[in-house]
Amino acid sequence: MVERKEISRSVLKRLPGYLAYLKNLPEDAPAHISATALATALGMGEVQVRKDLALVSDGGRPKIGYLRTALVEDIEQFLGYDNTTDAIIVGAGKLGCALLGYEGFAEYGLNIVAAFDRTPHEDPSGKQVYPMEKMQSFCKRNKILMGIITVPASVAQNVADMMIECGIKAIWNFAPVHLDAPDNILIQNQNMATNLAVLSMHLQAQMKPKKD
Amino acid sequence: MVERKEISRSVLKRLPGYLAYLKNLPEDAPAHISATALATALGMGEVQVRKDLALVSDGGRPKIGYLRTALVEDIEQFLGYDNTTDAIIVGAGKLGCALLGYEGFAEYGLNIVAAFDRTPHEDPSGKQVYPMEKMQSFCKRNKILMGIITVPASVAQNVADMMIECGIKAIWNFAPVHLDAPDNILIQNQNMATNLAVLSMHLQAQMKPKKD
DNA sequence: TAGATTGTTAATCGATTAACAATC
């Protein structure tokens, strides 16, 4: 671990990529890895990777690189994946249930403890889907700080307001709408539409390539 | 519509936000909207919005703004949402099925025509989930250009290679791994991990605020 | 020692913002 520095949003967004690559490496891979090797594997600039890693770890040794296990720990600790945060989901449709049942979030220190919906039921995952009325007391009792929104766009702002009312400080929004919130509340949009736009443009460019 | 200009990735990523806001406006809202109003509503800089809009539409009139309906059309046409593209999904687990059954993609000109999985079955949505062996012939026969990957990380690269083999040019990747591909193939990662990192950092900063 | 790799300091690039002129 390293003295905590100011880190830009763009660097932050690259860290999960490094982490995923490192964790997916086979057990019998070399114990050390260089920024150069990482950059090549991920198709990135080596200076950029080196600078990024220097921000979250001081385990880099000239000619050797980083000890993989230590680097993974440093990134995880930096991102706060080492201490789990509890979250709730509002909206138990197909997407909400898919997230509710996804086991992989534990890797990111995320623990989805309950879901809320207008029509309560028990989810296949075994986790309970409670009626909306129970949300406020649940959140306050369990000091929930993160909320996940998987309701239709038309009611998303409403749900966000309720979450903020409940003391939630960070919202992961899967509904395709802009949400208003005070400055101290983070709204992070899971931008399906953004990615679709990028894909769509690529295909358009592919179809009618420049004619000059 | 406007003469097609070079557009940066960052501008492109903001367009869907404008579009969503405009489309969610109530029927009885004023027929015209200014870049200024849009900026205020979305919490953005007004110059930025104005410049962005100027790139995709020339319908802006001083003192009046843009005709809403025309602006929506211009953005949709620019993004290619007006002519639908067919896509396939590989991986019919919870997430895959959630996407398969989502009606909202039509708004983005996306039409998911079929899914493929090791264990074929009929999806609740009514769409068929075919065995993997049928993928290649299906894609070639239907000239599929877009593929969606919702398989576990361990087999994602494999699936991507198969897709490319089938003639697919744009891949929407939901698996949390980096995928290698030739330069002319676009891999767009639906970065759950990235967004989680941002949320996680926000909560960390919230918990232990700077002490100076 | 030589060379690979690190971290750092300086230069470049691109995107955002600010200032301004044009127009209905």
Place this chain on the structure above:
DNA sequence: TAGATTGTTAATCGATTAACAATC
């Protein structure tokens, strides 16, 4: 006309890249 809003040209800002010195 006056003022709101547009589009454009110039200045600022931040992030990426390049060059270099340090080290095992």
